[in-house]
Amino acid sequence: MNIKQYLDSTYLKTAEQAGLSETDNTKVVKGFIKEAIDENFKLIMIRPDMVQMARKMIQEAHSKVTIGTVIGFHEGTNSLEEKLAEALMAIENGVDDLDFVCNYEAFKRGEVELVRNEILEGTRLGLTHHKIVKWIIEVAALQPDQIVQLSALIKNVVLSNFKEDQYASVFVKSSTGFYKTINGLPNGATIPTIIMMLENASPLPVKAAGGVRTYDEAVEMISLGIKRIGTSSAKAIAEGTSTNSDY
Numbered sequence: 001m002n003i004k005q006y007l008d009s010t011y012l013k014t015a016e017q018a019g020l021s022e023t024d025n026t027k028v029v030k031g032f033i034k035e036a037i038d039e040n041f042k043l044i045m046i047r048p049d050m051v052q053m054a055r056k057m058i059q060e061a062h063s064k065v066t067i068g069t070v071i072g073f074h075e076g077t078n079s080l081e082e083k084l085a086e087a088l089m090a091i092e093n094g095v096d097d098l099d100f101v102c103n104y105e106a107f108k109r110g111e112v113e114l115v116r117n118e119i120l121e122g123t124r125l126g127l128t129h130h131k132i133v134k135w136i137i138e139v140a141a142l143q144p145d146q147i148v149q150l151s152a153l154i155k156n157v158v159l160s161n162f163k164e165d166q167y168a169s170v171f172v173k174s175s176t177g178f179y180k181t182i183n184g185l186p187n188g189a190t191i192p193t194i195i196m197m198l199e200n201a202s203p204l205p206v207k208a209a210g211g212v213r214t215y216d217e218a219v220e221m222i223s224l225g226i227k228r229i230g231t232s233s234a235k236a237i238a239e240g241t242s243t244n245s246d247y
Contacts, residue, residue: 009234010045055094068097076101134171151200172201175210
């Protein structure tokens with residue numbers, strides 16, 4: 001198994017979140033991009049304002065590493081117009097994957113049509129530009145029945161509005177890795193939540209993000225059927241070493 005081709009190496013902290021200057025945080029991002037190139041990971045996942053830099057570095061290295069970014073990160077409460085504008089700018093800057101944060105709070109309030117519409121329009125924008133689209137549902141913020149319902153909603157929107165050969169380009173993704181839980185509860189992918197997502201999102205692929213920190217955990221997720229793993233510990237996972245990363 002080439003586990004590296006499942007790994008979306010991820011660095012999404014702002015300078016403030018990392019406790020760094022803007023200059024030093026940009027150096028960290030550059031380090032993650034270079035590592036992704038050197039290790040031949042599937043993708044480097046960074047914030048929208050870093051996409052152009054990543055595209056330049058990858059082109060100069062003649063690398064096949066793809067670039068992903070997050071849209072509406074990390075709360076997902078931005079308006080549809082804001083999300084589409086952010087996504088379009090990322091497309092213009094050379095992104096390959098668009099990971100939208102679904103407005104899960106609106107979904108929890110019963111505003112299903114609002115969520116359905118953002119899934120439809122965000123997916124349409126991405127697929128029209130031949131991009132991979134992922135919908136982050138933030139499992140730690142949802143009850144099990146809501147995980148089931150939101151995964152199924154994304155599936156149903158895609159199956160009702162797009163062609164079968166496009167299904168593999170629309171993922172349901174577990175987590176941002178930034179959701180704050182209480183009492184130390186997991187804030188990302190767990191085996192039970194991933195199983196629920198797989199069962200209810202199929203035939204759409206699933207990405208496990210947040211909480212996958214070891215090679216064995218990654219292999220277990222892959223054995224369940226996930227197609228991507230988002231992690232800030234990609235090299236440690238690939239090498240089978242330990243990590244203290246928090247997402």
